[in-house]
Amino acid sequence: KVWGGEEVWLEPLVVPDxxxxxxxxxxxxxxxxxxxxxxxxxxxxxxHPAAGNPDGTLQNALLHQxxxxxxxxxxxxxxxxxxxxxxxxxxxxxxxxxxxxxxxxQQRQVHREYRALxxxxxxxxxxxxxxxGRHPRQxxxxxxxxxxxxxxxxxxxxxxxxxxxxxxxxLETGRTHQIRVHMAHIHHPILGDPVYGGLPRPPKGAxxxxxxxxxxxxxxxxxxxxxxxxxxxxxxxMAWEIPLAADMQALVTLLREEGDGVD
Numbered sequence: 001k002v003w004g005g006e007e008v009w010l011e012p013l014v015v016p017d018x019x020x021x022x023x024x025x026x027x028x029x030x031x032x033x034x035x036x037x038x039x040x041x042x043x044x045x046x047x048h049p050a051a052g053n054p055d056g057t058l059q060n061a062l063l064h065q066x067x068x069x070x071x072x073x074x075x076x077x078x079x080x081x082x083x084x085x086x087x088x089x090x091x092x093x094x095x096x097x098x099x100x101x102x103x104x105x106q107q108r109q110v111h112r113e114y115r116a117l118x119x120x121x122x123x124x125x126x127x128x129x130x131x132x133g134r135h136p137r138q139x140x141x142x143x144x145x146x147x148x149x150x151x152x153x154x155x156x157x158x159x160x161x162x163x164x165x166x167x168x169x170x171l172e173t174g175r176t177h178q179i180r181v182h183m184a185h186i187h188h189p190i191l192g193d194p195v196y197g198g199l200p201r202p203p204k205g206a207x208x209x210x211x212x213x214x215x216x217x218x219x220x221x222x223x224x225x226x227x228x229x230x231x232x233x234x235x236x237x238m239a240w241e242i243p244l245a246a247d248m249q250a251l252v253t254l255l256r257e258e259g260d261g262v263d
Contacts, residue, residue, distance in 0.1 A: 012095065016070035020049050025061035030088075030240055035097040035233045037066065037076070038240055039089045043219050043247070047080040047089070062091060072098050079105060079112075079174060086245040087114070087224025092232070100232035105174060111228040114169040114179060115244055116155075117221035117251065118188040119201060121165040125156030128182040132175045141195060142177045144185045151175045153182040161255040162210075163203030164191060179222060191251075193220035206258070213254045223248050 002008070028040040041047070041058060048059040059075040069076045069091070076091040078101040090110075092098035104110050131148030135141040144151075152172035159166040165188070169179050180196045183189055189197030191214065202211045228239035244252065 014071040014095070017073075017075070018070075020057075020059050020063060020075060021055065022064035022067065023055060023060035024064050025056065027058075027061050027065055029065070030242070031238075033233075035093050036101075036231070037062070037091040037093065038227065039091060040242055041081055041086060041089050041224075043084050043086040043245060046083045048074060048077060053083075058089075066093060068093060071095070078102050079110070081224055082177065082180075082220070082222075084219035085222045085224065086248070088112075088227040088240055088242060089224065090227060090229065094232075097232040101229065104229055108172055109229065111226065111239070112171045112174070112224060113226040114171070115158075115223045115225050115248070116167045116169050116179060116183065117191040117248065117255075118165050118167055118183055119191055119197065120163065120188045121160045122155070122157055122167070122186070122188050125154070125167075126186075128153040128155070128186055130182060130185055132178065132181055142175065142181050144181060149173075149175060151178050151182065153179060155183075159252075159256075162206065162258055163201075164255055166252060166255075180220060191221040192217045193222075210254060210258045213251060217247070217251055219247075221248055221251060 029037060030040055031038040046053040046057045049057050062069050062075050076093055078092055081089055092101050129152050130144040132142055132151040133145045133148035135143040154170040155167045157165055158168050180190050180193055184196040200214045202214050223245050226241045231238050
């Protein structure tokens with residue numbers, strides 16, 4: 001019996017997850033120490049195994065790079081990026097770091113900023129506060145629904161092109177597909193998003209080169225550009241920023257060469 005005033009020590013029993021196997025896959029590691037890894041994830045790489053993607057994922061690569069991650073939930077992943085979203089992602093190497101970072105995310109103290117190419121040109125910037133949940137009919141998709149979980153996205157116009165715009169997007173919450181769903185909700189879907197944006201719609205009068213470039217872009221034009229948080233060990237504020245992925249930068253360059261303006 002515990003009467004009060006005692007000191008109780010608990011030793012967690014860590015059972016390594018054997019469902020995901022290590023694989024020697026290329027990783028772009030921007031920073032690492034004993035507690036965290038910061039990764040630049042390429043577009044096209046799935047973050048963790050799921051139906052249809054049993055291996056070849058970021059988690060498989062991480063387990064090869066840092067075998068101790070087998071003893072951390074989800075191989076140390078505390079947040080994720082969609083398969084076709086590129087950019088920054090943090091991984092926890094210890095149970096303590098994992099809990100610390102998950103708590104920071106829940107307290108909205110992890111700073112994440114994205115670059116997004118969207119269809120149409122919003123006026124200035126704004127805030128999308130629209131609750132999200134599973135689509136009532138398409139269960140693999142998310143949607144803005146009454147009674148959904150709170151979801152808040154901030155965006156600002158960085159550059160306007162003919163029929164498209166480059167936005168800076170900041171997440172206040174982190175729901176699945178949040179930026180993609182919220183941008184579609186305000187009628188400015190992410191360029192190249194086949195799920196929430198439909199087929200590409202080049203502006204009237206667009207050159208053959210622009211039409212071909214837009215239609216050939218193989219993914220949603222979304223990139224995690226900045227990431228910042230308090231280090232789980234030192235408490236130091238840390239931040240990283242990377243350039244646009246090469247394919248997105250090439251598309252931005254093409255849009256600039258075609259001229260600006262609003263159709």
